Amino acid sequence: MNVLRLGFENFRNLCPGEIFPGETINVIHGSNAQGKTNLLEAIWLFTGGHSFRGTKDSELPVLKDGKNAPAASLSMTLFTEGREQELRLELRDGRRSSVINGVEKKTGSALVGKFCAVIFSPEHLLLVKEGPSRRRAFLDGALCQSRPAFTRVLAHYNKALMQRNALLKDIPRHPELIDTLDVWDERLILFGTEVVQERAAFCKDLEPRAAEIYRGIAKNREEITLSYAPFGGAETKTEIAERFSEALKNARNADARAGFTSVGPHRDDLTLTIDGLSARTFGSQGQQRSIVLALKLAEADILYRKTGERPVILLDDVMSELDMSRRDYLLNHLDGRQVFITCCDPETVRLMETGRGFYVEKGTVRQDTDEKAGEVHAENETPTCESE
Numbered sequence: 001m002n003v004l005r006l007g008f009e010n011f012r013n014l015c016p017g018e019i020f021p022g023e024t025i026n027v028i029h030g031s032n033a034q035g036k037t038n039l040l041e042a043i044w045l046f047t048g049g050h051s052f053r054g055t056k057d058s059e060l061p062v063l064k065d066g067k068n069a070p071a072a073s074l075s076m077t078l079f080t081e082g083r084e085q086e087l088r089l090e091l092r093d094g095r096r097s098s099v100i101n102g103v104e105k106k107t108g109s110a111l112v113g114k115f116c117a118v119i120f121s122p123e124h125l126l127l128v129k130e131g132p133s134r135r136r137a138f139l140d141g142a143l144c145q146s147r148p149a150f151t152r153v154l155a156h157y158n159k160a161l162m163q164r165n166a167l168l169k170d171i172p173r174h175p176e177l178i179d180t181l182d183v184w185d186e187r188l189i190l191f192g193t194e195v196v197q198e199r200a201a202f203c204k205d206l207e208p209r210a211a212e213i214y215r216g217i218a219k220n221r222e223e224i225t226l227s228y229a230p231f232g233g234a235e236t237k238t239e240i241a242e243r244f245s246e247a248l249k250n251a252r253n254a255d256a257r258a259g260f261t262s263v264g265p266h267r268d269d270l271t272l273t274i275d276g277l278s279a280r281t282f283g284s285q286g287q288q289r290s291i292v293l294a295l296k297l298a299e300a301d302i303l304y305r306k307t308g309e310r311p312v313i314l315l316d317d318v319m320s321e322l323d324m325s326r327r328d329y330l331l332n333h334l335d336g337r338q339v340f341i342t343c344c345d346p347e348t349v350r351l352m353e354t355g356r357g358f359y360v361e362k363g364t365v366r367q368d369t370d371e372k373a374g375e376v377h378a379e380n381e382t383p384t385c386e387s388e
């Protein structure tokens with residue numbers, strides 16, 4: 001799929017306007033705090049997801065006299081499913097509504113599945129830098145997008161886990177309740193086994209793709225591995241269920257004392273290595289950035305294989321800490337994908353062999369005159385918001 005046009009009105013600091021992106025690389029450049037990420041965020045919201053910066057919907061419309069305006073409006077012309085489609089997203093009083101090809105929908109979630117994108121923002125570096133929960137969230141998020149049925153399985157597992165934990169907290173006051181744990185153990189094993197199998201199958205799919213992309217980014221100088229192997233690497237459904245059941249039994253008394261469930265897929269990790277060493281402990285800033293990028297781009301490829309539509313790639317502030325050859329990979333070797341990259345350095349635009357540049361200043365977005373190399377910005381005069 002390809003974004004052909006994006007329109008924005010009253011959205012954050014962006015001056016009302018529209019852009020016509022190219023179908024390959026689109027570099028959005030400008031100084032700090034001019035509105036580059038806001039533009040990326042406007043595109044992202046068409047996935048139906050929340051802001052990737054954790055902002056509430058009511059805070060997204062433009063600030064006027066210290067208050068957010070009541071409404072913001074975004075529109076997109078998208079080429080998908082073999083034709084042009086018109087999408088509109090309205091944010092009014094913190095609520096979303098949408099219009100898809102002229103048909104009004106009461107919710108913004110009606111857009112889910114219409115527009116697909118994969119986002120990399122600096123916060124995603126926590127996927128390598130922090131503990132296992134970030135990596136589990138990455139796996140589960142990617143699985144929910146590519147296999148919607150997984151969302152239900154995960155919800156059932158989390159519900160059973162919550163109920164088991166509530167029961168464990170009651171046991172010190174009512175020791176006789178310990179026998180009723182069996183019911184919740186059964187449910188945890190039923191859904192947990194499926195969670196583990198789905199994650200393991202996804203990682204098997206993801207690893208060769210991510211490794212190939214990483215080799216491209218690092219110009220074949222480094223190798224990465226991904227490993228998700230809970231319960232001693234058990235593979236079959238029966239094996240996983242047996243080992244999970246055994247682990248729950250062994251941990252039962254300790255869990256009752258602690259008041260929570262200490263074993264299961266909610267404690268799993270995805271191990272990432274670069275040249276055999278833990279990416280979290282030993283990876284440099286550039287290597288950590290590169291491995292997260294490889295995971296995200298591989299996730300996009302898997303989505304493409306499952307849905308037949310290539311997700312749009314949104315890369316926010318990805319260039320800093322990457323050397324020239326890694327930048328060159330992102331700008332010139334992501335063939336067949338529509339990519340939006342934000343950066344401060346106008347030199348980045350000159351490294352791009354084909355694509356479009358957009359210059360953002362004080363919320364005004366202008367397309368560069370030079371289609372190929374994006375010779376800085378079109379007009380000589382400083383663009384300003386009409387409302388200023």
Ligand SMILES: Nc1ncnc2c1ncn2[C@@H]1O[C@H](COP(=O)(O)OP(=O)(O)OP(=O)(O)O)[C@@H](O)[C@H]1O
Pocket residue numbers: 011012013030031032033034035036037038039059060061062063068317342344360
């Ligand atoms: N609701 C809003 N209304 C008006 N302005 C806003 C709103 N939300 C954020 N801003 C402003 O938008 C400006 C641009 O933010 P943005 O994150 O897009 O910058 P950027 O160009 O990506 O900068 P950087 O290179 O530093 O990441 C900020 O100065 C911010 O204060």
